[in-house]
């Protein structure tokens with residue numbers, strides 16, 4: 001029976017909800033080069049392009065067909081019913097975990113639905129799209145809000161809390177992440193180092209150098225409800241791996 005669980009989700013968990021991932025498209029995100037729309041340099045070079053990009057991403061997320069899927073729902077159920085400690089960390093900037101019912105989680109790479117004051121770092125839920133008129137209310141003069149997104153080259157949020165949880169967990173599960181973006185890609189090493197069981201859920205077969213002890217290959221929306229039930233029934237994942245794979 002597990003007592004402390006850390007879960008890391010990536011763009012793959014939202015793929016079945018209709019949101020594009022990064023790496024599945026040769027380093028393009030919605031047909032843009034990552035360095036143009038996901039770096040401070042890209043923002044400094046062309047603020048309108050970056051604002052338009054995040055305005056469109058946020059707008060996309062409001063489409064009625066974009067809904068949390070069975071994997072998001074399974075994790076919300078785990079939060080509700082698991083009696084030990086659970087930390088859900090997402091690299092995703094969408095809000096599908098919240099919409100599924102997850103309450104306590106870390107958005108380590110920020111959130112599409114928020115803007116941030118570049119001076120005070122205070123965040124604001126967006127009421128209107130990014131633009132020169134969308135400013136903070138915390139500074140004089142008011143500052144133009146920037147996307148509340150951690151771009152490449154910037155430090156993700158809540159790293160101390162994340163490392164404390166990884167140091168103490170007995171189970172670490174990474175779902176739908178390519179393991180190419182650091183520091184999240186290194187979490188498995190930390191968890192292994194502290195003796196946790198480490199499990200990966202991904203559509204793709206694991207690469208031969210994978211640091212995870214167990215792999216479940218397939219869609220997160222099909223695998224996660226079974227994994228969550230296994231955990232809630234007080235069972236250990238490795239012991240049930242074959243049974244899960246056949247289910």
Ligand code: NAD
Pocket residue numbers: 009010011012013014015016019020021022023024029091092093094109175176177178179180181201202203204218219220221
């Ligand atoms: P990634 O795009 O690099 O990798 C996605 C991974 O998910 C791949 O390994 C792929 O094999 C796997 N995958 C795809 N469909 C799956 C499914 N149905 N079930 C299980 N696995 C599936 O994503 P990443 O590792 O999260 O890192 C890229 C960065 O992209 C993150 O920092 C994130 O901020 C950003 N991003 C976020 C969103 C979002 O919020 N939904 C979308 C695109 C990019």
